[in-house]
Amino acid sequence: MCGIAGIYHLETAKPVDPARVRAMLHPMAHRGPDGSGDWTAPGVGLGHLRLSIIDIAGSPQPMASDDEAVTLTYNGEIYNFRALRAELEDRGHRFRTSGDTEVIIAAWRQWGPDCLSRLNGMFAFAIHDHVRGCLFLARDRLGVKPLHYARLSDGSIAFASELKGLLRHPLLRCEAKLTAVEDYLAFGYVPDDSCIVAGVEKLPAGHYLMLERGKAVPAPSCWWSPDFSNRIRASEGEAAEHLVHLMRAAVTDRMVADVPLGAFLSGGVDSSAVVALMAEASARAVRTCTIGFDQAALDETAYAQQIAERFATDHRTRTVAAADFALVDRIADMFDEPFADASALPTYRVCELAREEVTVALSGDGADEAFAGYRRLVFQHQEERLRAMIPAVLRRNLLGPLARVWPQMDWAPRPLRARATLAGLSKGGAEAYAEAVGVTGPDQRARLFNDAAKRALGDHVAEARYWKAMVEAPARERLDRAQYADLKIWLPGDILTKTDRMSMAVSLEAREPLLDYRLVEFAAALPAAMRVKGGTGKAILKQAMERYLPHDILYRPKMGFVTPVSHWFRGALADQARALATSSTLARSGWFDMAEIERIVAAHQAGRRDHGRLIWQFFMLEKSLAKLFGL
Template sequence: MCGIVAIFNHDIQYEVDLKLLNKMNNSQNHRGPDDSNIWQDDGNKNIALAHTRLSIIDIEGGRQPLFDDTQTIGITFNGEIYNYIELRAELREKGYVFNTESDTEVIVNAWLEWHADCVKKLQGMFAFVLWDKKNKHLFAARDRLGIKPLHYSKADDQSFLFSSEIKALKCNDKISLALNSQAIEDYFSLGYILEPKSIYKSIYKILPGHYILLDQNKPEQLINKCYWDPLDYINVDSQNFDQETVQLKLNEAIKKHLIADVPLGVFLSGGVDSSALVALISQIKPEPVTTCSIGFDLLKYDESYYAEQVAKYFNTTHFETNVSVNDLSLVANVIDVFDEPFADNSAIPTLILSKTTREKVKVALSGDGSDELFLGYRNYQMLQLEERFRGVIPGFIRKPFFSFLAKIYPKLDRAPRFLRAKSTFQALVNNPITSFHRAMSIINSELLQQVYSYQFKEKLAGYSSEDEFKLLAKQVNHLPTLKQIQYIDFKTYLPGDILTKADRASMANSLEVRVPFLDHKIVEWGLGLAPKLNLRGSKVKQVLVKSLKGLVPEFVLERKKMSFTSPLDEWMRQIPIETLENKIFTNAFVNADIFNISQVKSLIEEHQNRQQNHGVFIWALLIFEAFLSKEESL
């Protein structure tokens, strides 16, 4: 795993500043502390590539930037190509020469053979920038699911810059750092920023399954093309499945994800996904699997006991670490790692887990992606229940009736789950996409509109992150609502939150994380499963669970799902209200003029007085303040 940088200008008289290139590259050293190199074309000094390397495959021969045997195709690459051995054999038969055993060299020869279509041949996680000296083409691509990041910007001097992380682009003072108001709305409604936006107006993320092509001879042209989309595979064609087929697919993917010249391990929570990885790896590898888990100081959120039980069952070499309220001191570290506001409350636990894991292994496998693929989230269950109500109660009765119930029913955040009906009543008033957006939000849209300042609402001009959800739903409106929601998750939450968290938290600790459930062949198959196959009453992920019978212990398969989250509501209440307010309402925060300060204070008081739960929103405010203060200090 690595950090990549590229600078390109259409003007052949332009000369890349190598000091700037080095500075950008060094800012990402945590992504690849094993090696660092830069390259500039002798004939075209307007193009330069840089690379910082975490050596995983072909440790000696895989140095980058790397060129093909003809020295015409250069690349800086981040990721792993799991089918590189097969591709190398295919390309050798076509006459291509290989000088290393690395997966990187496969990409440059694949470009020579298939040009832009080379990405369709790659099985893995990747982000790379490639320079074709002969055709004067710059090609930047990101993997299908967005496992690996790739940012880009156009500077005031008309040069294009690419990097793994935003911090590298910020090294160039010719890039505007004006904040994006729509990105701020995304953040405070969802806790992350919807791609391709970043927190800055002039910095973008290449979308998953997309590539950018620049031609030195056509400065007016920028090709930004989608080469893969879940849209092409999501349907309800598969009405049945068999255990053997599912296990075969998982086994094949995991075997490829185990290819490495360094030690590997598994993030183990004790849930179905990570236990499945341990079970299948234990069948493949003769030596004990290395597993790492994290526990919390509040028992309600702590899965470490279950992880320990799974570790004992499979005789793994197990390590455990813990996180408590004291680790909220890491707020500033979240900004350093993510480069923009990011409010997922499991970011700090993931950072701590990655640090501990890196002390034991260099590569870790994670169960990320399984919940999206096999409908494992509680939101899917709730939506299915809501849809049944919508199907039997006409809208002209349902809306006024449940609006009345939602209005009079108290919000019982602390009550048992079956008594917390207010949010369900509210959901039944809305259309399914609005209901889903509300469920995914860290604070409901009505409260958010109350706390926004008048000036900020003017800047938004009516924009809401819900608009993006509705646009995506329209693309699959021929499918059942559950499949529409699944599609939205694959296009928003998965790349913008889950995979962003996994990449930044792990790479901040020089750890590579692999996600076998997001092997694109498994995803293409899984997107065709009918919802009824995975959701059976209160049971979720039944395709995966049933395929693991006899392989994973029953105490895992029958256990109720716990989300990997932290106890933010209680952690926030352990902090005095004066401390919170002093930390949030700094000059940088107040002067940003985004919030009605008195309204925000009211929400904090409600939370601390246990009237309602606003812990995640308070956490988002703390993160945002840390971001603004850091910006002010630059």
């Protein structure tokens, strides 16, 4: 795992100062503590930070081909590199190293951009090809590894793994983008099609960008996207058996490393499944680690311990308490953009714990998106059935007004929150799901922004990207559309961003076997009835793992990797919450109604409403605005 950066002049082959490339690498040193390198040629400069995982003694980067016509800087892992290497050797390619970096160079020379479809892995890389006269930027199918880029006033394109690397380029003007703030308040993160810094773009997951000197910058090209339009023909038993086969292959592929390897273990279905298959494939005890909470209702360490004992893992546990809120500055610095998924804090702690003994850790990320494991997806599936039975005019004219007068019950379980259910049913499926997946709804955001900010936002609606994705989804069933949107928006923007930044903060490589693209494609081809059954998601995954995992692990209610911020903001962290109402940073932005923020904090601390997540959003936003823009 690594960090990359570079500069490419589009118009003329002006020299690139290697010191500028090194400066862009410097703030990302955590991504590659084992070595660094830079390479320049007329009109181009590439930089690399290395976390050594495979071929530790070899494969320095940036790496050039034998004839120096092709140079690569690369972040990630290619899990099928040995099979690709054998195929390329049969085609006459020769290799000097034993790692995967040189395989990418040979694959590029053999197939050009089509090489991407042959790579099974997580990656973001840049290839400079002197013969073709181009710089080729590419990102893996699901967006496990990040890549930011910006067009600069001197006619160049600069790119870096993290925003903080780009910000070291002196020609990048650091101006805030208000629509990105609206997006952040809606979802709790800035989606991949936006950035808090105006002019900075993120290469979308499953896309590449071909830059050629003397030509205009094209739009990124999509080379892979999830497809729900096909269906397998198999019984549930056959599907479950094939799923186990795919999961076993995905796990064993990701256990290849020349450094110590372990796994995150939460005690939930996904991480437990990964650990079970690792134990099956390993001659040694699997190293596992778990983070618990000092609030019993949110603690899952007992379930993790049950799995650890079942598979005789080398297991360690650590507890997160309110005092860990002191990590907020560290976390805000690692994300650059505001990021309000509060599970980033325990994610950082579990990565920190893992890094004490291993350099690579396997996680259970991705199964909820691929197999419809989130409660919101199950609710969406059920509500879509009701929408199909109730005429739209009746839903809109009866259920909508009824939802507006129904009492707000934040404390109640979701099935008992009739207001939310009625409001969701009164809307179309895409509109309802976009709000369900969000953190702060449109009405609340309208109250938070002042009149000037609302005028500046114009007709921008954060949820519109979800509407568009769900309408355009290659799908057969309504559940498909919601899952497609999650895979395109939520997964890279929230889940994978969190895992990448928190693991890289401690120089740990995290691998996601349940996001193997073969698994994702298989899940997308399953009928909805195999994904959601009896009011529960991941039905086929749970059925497939019954031979490995106990019933109480497979079928207990999903808790998720949560942080008790609502409790904290009424107790140990109450002063920090109250301080937001007089925050000079938020006030100087000129965007917010500060009196509304004060009302939100007061209502939360009085117990009238649960605004813990929204308060956390503003706290993280305040940190990012102060750091990025000096507000």
